Amino acid sequence: EADIYQTPRYLVIGTGKKITLECSQTMGHDKMYWYQQDPGMELHLIHYSYGVNSTEKGDLSSESTVSRIRTEHFPLTLESARPSHTSQYLCASTKGVSAEAFFGQGTRLTVV
Amino acid sequence: QKEVEQNSGPLSVPEGAIASLNCTYSDRVSQSFFWYRQYSGKSPELIMSIYSNGDKEDGRFTAQLNKASQYVSLLIRDSQPSDSATYLCAVKRLSEAGGSYIPTFGRGTSLIVHP
Numbered sequence: 004e005a006d007i008y009q010t011p012r013y014l015v016i017g018t019g020k021k022i023t024l025e026c027s028q029t030m031g032h033d034k035m036y037w038y039q040q041d042p043g044m045e046l047h048l049i050h051y052s053y054g055v056n057s058t059e060k061g062d063l064s065s066e067s068t069v070s071r072i073r074t075e076h077f078p079l080t081l082e083s084a085r086p087s088h089t090s091q092y093l094c095a096s097t098k099g100v101s102a103e104a105f106f107g108q109g110t111r112l113t114v115v
Numbered sequence: 116q117k118e119v120e121q122n123s124g125p126l127s128v129p130e131g132a133i134a135s136l137n138c139t140y141s142d143r144v145s146q147s148f149f150w151y152r153q154y155s156g157k158s159p160e161l162i163m164s165i166y167s168n169g170d171k172e173d174g175r176f177t178a179q180l181n182k183a184s185q186y187v188s189l190l191i192r193d194s195q196p197s198d199s200a201t202y203l204c205a206v207k208r209l210s211e212a213g214g215s216y217i218p219t220f221g222r223g224t225s226l227i228v229h230p
Contacts, residue, residue, distance in 0.1 A: 034215060045222035046159070046203070053215050093158055095218075102147050102207035102218040106158035 138204030
C-alpha cells in the first residue's frame, strides 16, 4: 500500500476563497506530481517537482501554484477559487528514474 | 497526435472471457510502459510495468509490448465483474525542462465485465 496522503478528501468552498490542498508522502520519493481529473475524463498534469525547491508547470495551464520546501510535502494553492476549478486533484510520486507512480486518494474540490 | 492513445470504450466482455486492452504511443524512444487500473471515484493504481519486447505475465494479467509497432496491450484472463474499471496506459517521457522523466497517461479504456 502506497504511503501518500492527501487532505482534505472533499472540499466545498465559496468563490474567491484561497485554498491549499495538501499532499505528503513517506516513501522518500524525490519526484512529485499534481494531476487534475474531471469525472470520466483523462488525467492532466498541472505541476511537478524533481526535488526540493524545484517546481515546473505541467501540460495543462492552471491558475494554481505549488511549493516544495520539504521532500515529503507538495502542497497546491489556489489564491482565488472559481467554479471552473471544480474537479478532482490527484497527487502522485515517483522515485529516481522510475516512472512507476503512486497516487494519493485525491481531493474532490467543489467551488460554489 | 497525442503521446499515448487509447480507445475510450467501453469494452464489454462476459465474465470468464479474455479482455484485451490496447494502447499506442508516439515517442519511439520510450522505454518504460505501465498499466494502471482506476475504479470509479478512486485513484489510479499500478498493476503492471513492462520494459522489454514480448510478454510479461502476472496472475491473470499479461502485458505485451511491441516497440517496433509502438504498441502495448493488456490481457485480462478469466475476467471478473470486479475487473470492471478504467485501465490507463502510461509511458515514461522526458519532461519539457529536460531534467527528468515523468509518467504520461492515456485517457483510459473503460472495461465492463458482465455476469
